Amino acid sequence: MKTAFKIVVLLVTFVFISCKGNAQETKKSTFPESIGIINDYSEILTELQRNELTKTLYNYNIKTTRQIKVVTVDSISPYTKIQKYATDLGNHWGVGTAEKNNGLTIVVCTPCREMAIATGTGTELVLTNEICSTVLEKTILPEFKKGDFYSGIKKGITELIEIWE
Template sequence: MTLNLLSCKGTAQETEIKKTTTEIDVSEVTESVFPEPIGIINDYGQVFTEPQRAELSKLLYDYDIETTRQIVVITVDSITPYTNIQKYATDLAQTWGVGTAEKNNGLALVLCKPCRRISIATGTGTELVLTDEICTKVIDEKIVPEFKNGDFYTGIKNGVITLIEKWN
């Protein structure tokens, strides 16, 4: 099963240092590069409180049940051996099989708080509605401003709600 994903990324930093990056073929990477999925909220970076995880889980599970579209939120402390969070998010979502294979209707929102990076990876079916431009705008206008205030949960929640509104 192959889930074709497109992605967009945002950054919480004002400037970005250009570095030479090496692309990684996910088929050659051991599965241990990615954490095991534990649900619709995968807070490996321990960004959310338990009540925040529960609230966000309910929102995303309800949306999945209502529409069969799957949004998964992942927080991590590192994207190593990757250097590009967009590629990391896309490969992680493909490895996990986010969304349904028939509709390619998955979306993975990946936050690496220590890296100060966030990315949205979308399936090709999702990309028909949630374009890279829309995802970038959501990151820049809904998520990053809250991050700059130190409120990661509100940023993610606002971003998810906006993505759901635009996807309907």
């Protein structure tokens, strides 16, 4: 009888550990894997546009060690706030250098009709939330409203880089 009880406890423990492991794997899979500097999962950019933005951001990274990643997604689920999603995604991917925390992550969710700019703590010393919000509202969104995602992203990146210099 005691042996049967021990076996049942062992099986329940094993099942619990298996479920916990699966829950952790699910949490990790909340974010897509980074495929580069431009992560156009929503396919709103042409290959030529992705290549041009990649070249600009790659050269900027080489010159300054500052890293900017652009991400387009179709969903931010299970998140409800795109700013939190962008911050957590940037942290998850390790955007920027760990020592300087000088990363910047731009997330566009076209079906959500939302966008966010998340900065590392080193970046936000220059690119404050106010500056990022202004670039979003006055530079990027007007182009998006015209249906020109590429122009909005390119102009926004250019402006952010100019301020960051």
